[in-house]
Amino acid sequence: MDLQDMVEAIRAAQATRTPLRIRGGGSKDFYGASLAGEVLDVGGYRGIVAYEPTELYITAKGGTPLAEVEAALAERGQMLAFEPPRLGTATVGGCVAAGLSGPRRMQAGGVRDFVLGVGLIDGWGEMLRFGGQVMKNVAGYDVSRFLAGSLGTLGVLTEVTLKVLPRPVAETTRLFECSAEESVHWLNRWGGQPVPISASFWHGGQLWVRLSGAASAVEAAVQRLGGSPTVDAEKHWESVREQTHPAFAGPILWRLALPSSAADPGLDDLRAIEWGGALRWYAGDLAAIRGAAARLGGHAVLYRAPESLRLREGCFTDLNPALLALHRRLKKAFDPQGILNPGRLYAEF
Incomplete structure (x- = not known):
């Protein structure tokens, strides 16, 4: 055409x-x-x-x-x-x-x-x-x-x-064992420092942090942050980008955009945290999710769900009249x- x-x-x-x-x-x-x-x-x-x-x-x-x-x-x-x-x-x-x-x-x-x-x-x-x-x-x-x-x-x-x-001259990924709350705390602390973090992803007690930039800056960041070296980091970030990572599995998936330092919304089935704490993924038919997101200054998107649920709930947060x-x-x-x-x-x- x-x-x-x-x-x-x-x-x-x-x-x-x-x-x-x-x-x-x-x-x-x-x-x-x-x-x-x-x-x-x-x-x-x-x-x-x-x-x-x-x-x-x-x-x-x-x-x-x-x-x-x-x-x-x-x-x-x-x-x-x-x-x-x-x-x-x-x-x-x-x-x-x-x-x-x-x-x-x-x-x-x-x-x-x-x-x-x-x-x-x-x-x-x-x-x-x-x-x-x-x-x-x-x-x-x-x-x-x-x-x-x-x-x-x-x-x-x-x-x-x-x-x-x-493309960045140098890039490496470090792995940290931590809870969801600890990951948000660490990421916000690092966010106030001159650290070239280009991606973060928490799931199942593990926080992956990608560092990108000049070789000297990346090496200095590794020394500052610590963490463990990773294998197959490129494959990991590709699975996050393409949403083939197990964190994104399931018929119903919610995407919450929140202030990066927002507290735990108190919802069940947290799947992943991205973007320095500003993006959080939840699974399941969660009736309270939009209210929880609004209380924390963010919004929730019904990212993936059966058509019947999408039509009933709407995928995006309701707009105010203006x-x-x-x-x-x-x-x-x-x-x-x-x-x-x-x-x-x-x-x-």
Whole structure:
């Protein structure tokens, strides 16, 4: 499917008010509430459009597999620093639309921090372009960044320009035996020190800490923190990034974003702690989880669950009236008939 095919499909759907379900690689069909509408398969629109290693950016069509982009970057010693999960078939457009980041997010930032520009087909069937190829081109209201995490409710991402970074010169992982509470305490203490921690992961009484940067900085950090050396560290971090680690097993998985120093929410079945204590994973049908997250200044996402539970509970924390009104106005501006991924983000749109 080329651009014109997408435009015509969206215009036809708008004319008949036919809901469309935008699908690239299908790797995140589990994420979000409703999967309503006729499938608009955009995965065939793929390919790297431009890559300038010296300017630290890459531009790719929305259906380009993340694996293809990362292979091109690896040849030049560069990377997508936010480590998006590939989940087998993830595409560049789906990566931005879902807004999911991996273990290095605690050091490097999230998806939206690396989006420089996008091409978009909105619900009118109009082709739009926002942002550019370098940070200085982004001024005023940054539309390209608020599309990160919008789950396709505002348009089809046809092209994305991402900032890239060099791979670290040195990297090592240290292992610590500790409780969940101790891991949060240690990580917050280390967070106030000049220690190049690029990822952390606690599960089952073990805390894995990855150090990345200049060789001298990494060696100094090892001496400061201690811990035990690890084997197969790269394989471990890949399992965390791709969520094949046993911590992510099970039919129901909750994702809590909290202040990094937040106390134990008092919930059962804690599976893992990431991002220096700021991301915590729980399993099971936990009725009190959103209230517990709100009391600690955070929010909870029903990350993976059977469709019946996703539709009943909603996947994302309810918006207050002012934010809901703002989201509805955005939806109306970009998709007046409400045909693009209806209900995927919130039932109201």
